[in-house]
Amino acid sequence: MDAANILHQSLKAPFVGEPDPGPGGILVATRDRQVMKLTPASGAAETRTLLMGVGSHSGIRLRLDCTTFVASSNCTVTVYDSASNTTGTIAFSAAGQWANLQSFENSSANIEWRVVDSYGCAISSIPAATENTTAIALSGGLGVFGASAPSSQPAGAAQAAVTQTQVTETMTGTYASDYANLNTGLAAIKTDNAATIALLNSIRSALVANGTIKGSA
Numbered sequence: 324m325d326a327a328n329i330l331h332q333s334l335k336a337p338f339v340g341e342p343d344p345g346p347g348g349i350l351v352a353t354r355d356r357q358v359m360k361l362t363p364a365s366g367a368a369e370t371r372t373l374l375m376g377v378g379s380h381s382g383i384r385l386r387l388d389c390t391t392f393v394a395s396s397n398c399t400v401t402v403y404d405s406a407s408n409t410t411g412t413i414a415f416s417a418a419g420q421w422a423n424l425q426s427f428e429n430s431s432a433n434i435e436w437r438v439v440d441s442y443g444c445a446i447s448s449i450p451a452a453t454e455n456t457t458a459i460a461l462s463g464g465l466g467v468f469g470a471s472a473p474s475s476q477p478a479g480a481a482q483a484a485v486t487q488t489q490v491t492e493t494m495t496g497t498y499a500s501d502y503a504n505l506n507t508g509l510a511a512i513k514t515d516n517a518a519t520i521a522l523l524n525s526i527r528s529a530l531v532a533n534g535t536i537k538g539s540a
Contacts, residue, residue, distance in 0.1 A: 368396035404435035411448030
């Protein structure tokens with residue numbers, strides 16, 4: 324690995340895979356970007372234990388990946404924090420289910436796992452990230468960010484027409500005075516530019532007339 328771009332190469336590196344320790348086995352996170360595979364195959368309910376490794380710190384990323392599933396019941400992973408406290412469980416019931424976790428420092432200064440996102444598995448008691456679905460209401464209903472956005476967005480020219488209509492409604496409604504002031508300011512700039520050009524032309528004509536520069540007045 325080239326020392327000149329070691330950080331770039333490390334970020335591009337794939338997650339490190341870890342084999343399943345089997346029924347009753349212990350999973351230990353020892354470094355960032357680990358993938359721990361779960362392959363329950365006993366035909367019965369199975370358990371695993373997820374521990375924090377020595378020297379664990381906030382920001383470690385871990386993926387639990389159930390790649391195969393041959394069981395009559397769940398494969399349940401019991402999760403512990405750095406102080407050996409149980410923080411909850413993750414139950415896998417089919418192949419293809421997964422959970423992405425990240426370590427955080429809690430209010431007791433212990434490092435614990437939190438679920439960033441997951442698919443299919445059942446999360447119990449473990450703190451999990453939640454999607455922010457609160458609509459951002461913009462005055463005048465501008466675009467898809469506002470609470471008044473349409474449920475489906477038209478494409479192409481239709482979308483452009485909708486957007487233009489929304490902008491026009493806003494400029495002539497809530498922000499009408501600001502819009503008027505803007506137009507006034509633009510008109511003043513245009514007038515000033517015309518006056519400046521006229522002055523420069525008169526100076527040029529005078530210079531041509533007294534022979535300072537050549538050209539037609």
